[in-house]
Amino acid sequence: MIEINTVTKRYGANTVVDAVTMTIAPQTITVIVGTSGSGKTTLLRMINRLVEPSEGTIRIDGEDILAIPGYQLRRRIGYAIQGHGLFPHRTVAQNIATVPELLGWDRARIDAKVAELLTLFQLDPAAFGNRFPHELSGGQQQRVGVARALAAEPNVLLMDEPFGALDPIIRAKAQDDLLAIQKHFGTTIILVTHDMDEAFHLADKVAVMDKGRLLQYDAPAELVLRPATPFVETLIGAADRPLRLLSIAKAAEVVEPGAAEGEPLSATDSLRDALSALMWSGRETLPVAGEDGTILGHVSLQALLQRAARPQ
Amino acid sequence: MSRWLPPFLRLGLLALLLAFLFRPAWFSGLLQPLVQDGAPAIYNQGDLLTLTLLHLRTVAIATLGATVVAIALAVLVTRPIGAEFLPLSRSLVNIGQTFPPVAVLALAVPAVGFGEKPTLIALFLYGLLPIFENALTGLTTLPPSVMEAARGAGMTGFQRLVRIEIPLASPVMLAGIRLSVVIGLATATIGSTVAAKTLGEVIIAGLQSNNLAFVLQGGLVVAALAVLIYDAFSALERAAARRMGRI
Numbered sequence: 437m438i439e440i441n442t443v444t445k446r447y448g449a450n451t452v453v454d455a456v457t458m459t460i461a462p463q464t465i466t467v468i469v470g471t472s473g474s475g476k477t478t479l480l481r482m483i484n485r486l487v488e489p490s491e492g493t494i495r496i497d498g499e500d501i502l503a504i505p506g507y508q509l510r511r512r513i514g515y516a517i518q519g520h521g522l523f524p525h526r527t528v529a530q531n532i533a534t535v536p537e538l539l540g541w542d543r544a545r546i547d548a549k550v551a552e553l554l555t556l557f558q559l560d561p562a563a564f565g566n567r568f569p570h571e572l573s574g575g576q577q578q579r580v581g582v583a584r585a586l587a588a589e590p591n592v593l594l595m596d597e598p599f600g601a602l603d604p605i606i607r608a609k610a611q612d613d614l615l616a617i618q619k620h621f622g623t624t625i626i627l628v629t630h631d632m633d634e635a636f637h638l639a640d641k642v643a644v645m646d647k648g649r650l651l652q653y654d655a656p657a658e659l660v661l662r663p664a665t666p667f668v669e670t671l672i673g674a675a676d677r678p679l680r681l682l683s684i685a686k687a688a689e690v691v692e693p694g695a696a697e698g699e700p701l702s703a704t705d706s707l708r709d710a711l712s713a714l715m716w717s718g719r720e721t722l723p724v725a726g727e728d729g730t731i732l733g734h735v736s737l738q739a740l741l742q743r744a745a746r747p748q
Numbered sequence: 749m750s751r752w753l754p755p756f757l758r759l760g761l762l763a764l765l766l767a768f769l770f771r772p773a774w775f776s777g778l779l780q781p782l783v784q785d786g787a788p789a790i791y792n793q794g795d796l797l798t799l800t801l802l803h804l805r806t807v808a809i810a811t812l813g814a815t816v817v818a819i820a821l822a823v824l825v826t827r828p829i830g831a832e833f834l835p836l837s838r839s840l841v842n843i844g845q846t847f848p849p850v851a852v853l854a855l856a857v858p859a860v861g862f863g864e865k866p867t868l869i870a871l872f873l874y875g876l877l878p879i880f881e882n883a884l885t886g887l888t889t890l891p892p893s894v895m896e897a898a899r900g901a902g903m904t905g906f907q908r909l910v911r912i913e914i915p916l917a918s919p920v921m922l923a924g925i926r927l928s929v930v931i932g933l934a935t936a937t938i939g940s941t942v943a944a945k946t947l948g949e950v951i952i953a954g955l956q957s958n959n960l961a962f963v964l965q966g967g968l969v970v971a972a973l974a975v976l977i978y979d980a981f982s983a984l985e986r987a988a989a990r991r992m993g994r995i
Binding site for chain 2: 484507511512517522594
């Protein structure tokens with residue numbers, strides 16, 4: 437659990453982060469969104485003390501972070517940034533081994549961890565371990581950057597626009613990988629982005645920041661249904677509200693008994709994808725299949741429209 | 749790369765230089781037309797090989813000293829704690845470069861006497877600037893995302909310096925050392941005016957006795973050394989840079 441209590445950061449007369457208070461539950465993904473200069477990156481960087489707060493306290497699992505020397509704190513918290521920041525003179529394996537080496541793990545444990553992470557990120561350890569970062573594609577570099585951040589098995593992972601430099605196809609893949617990784621390790625992830633689609637795709641909770649202030653900190657659906665300020669409404673995009681609602685629910689949630697014609701949807705598809713498939717196929721209903729391929733029932737256009745409508 | 753001599757030229761030059769240093773007599777026929785009747789064509793007041801080694805030793809010691817001091821200074825002024833010394837150290841190093849080596853020799857002789865010492869002082873001061881400026885450039889132009897990642901991974905200031913900053917800045921630093929060595933090789937010859945044992949001795953002897961062959965062989969040996977060492981450093985820089993995917 438991460439408790440951020442009235443944290444403020446000032447540079448001279450300029451207040452970059454203004455009395456932000458929020459509590460982040462363990463093993464969840466929190467996404468901080470906001471425009472450039474909203475203070476979202478500064479807030480993130482205060483959690484691993486790359487920036488020292490001017491006021492307020494931050495506790496991780498009850499421990500005040502100011503009680504731990506900055507460099508030791510950072511070895512316990514994963515950190516992945518835009519443009520990956522891989523060390524160009526060290527191989528992929530050496531890059532991933534950075535924090536374990538700093539912590540003084542023995543060689544065998546480090547090698548095993550590097551191999552495990554490379555495999556998890558779909559990079560063959562034998563083929564990629566000895567390559568240098570410049571020999572990888574952008575998507576591979578980004579995966580190695582996240583693998584490096586996770587190498588010392590941190591409970592908390594901070595990510596600063598980690599997918600900002602990727603093209604849309606690789607970005608979608610990277611986001612799905614991140615969700616899988618988060619399930620696998622149970623890491624608490626705090627991610628900064630200005631991409632609302634990304635936020636809605638990943639977040640358990642979204643924190644909206646503007647001019648240093650935390651405007652709203654809520655589940656994605658709450659943000660759509662009950663925006664705290666006009667700014668939050670604008671950021672989400674008023675016209676996109678029904679689609680945003682559909683994008684955060686799964687087909688399994690609206691499945692009704694009964695058969696239907698057509699190509700089955702997957703139970704884990706978002707309702708937005710389901711709507712898209714219904715519209716494209718020109719049908720009123722489509723079947724839904726579970727992970728094992730058995731037909732669970734069907735979704736109807738009617739159910740989706742109800743789901744997307746503003747609650748009365 | 750145009751600054752790279754093709755390998756065979758490099759090897760040929762090295763073979764020629766070694767042949768001349770070990771068997772100068774082979775070349776006397778070649779140099780004979782340059783001298784007046786009866787004068788020797790090959791330097792005969794000392795061993796050419798010994799002079800060359802002493803010349804290289806003088807340059808090596810002075811450059812090593814300049815490298816240690818200049819890089820230490822560049823590291824110091826790029827730390828937060830030393831940032832305010834940047835303008836001061838810049839001017840000091842610049843003064844070292846503006847002072848002509850001959851003037852340094854003239855001023856140093858009364859203080860430390862004749863011989864190798866004043867030459868070392870002059871070469872050391874003259875060599876500081878290129879190494880310092882290059883080290884400074886290398887250390888201040890590191891990719892920000894890499895430095896951010898190094899801090900974020902929990903490296904201490906010293907670990908960042910040793911594991912990240914110096915390795916990444918090394919190609920640019922090597923370029924500075926290369927410049928300094930080449931300047932030093934040429935400048936060391938004037939050390940012989942204050943009795944330092946360098947190849948300048950050969951040139952000065954030639955000038956004094958009006959022996960063109962002496963002047964030429966002294967000059968050519970220095971030039972060959974400079975070209976070969978420049979070349980070796982360029983290869984080192986390239987190897988260091990290639991490792992980082994800069995080429």
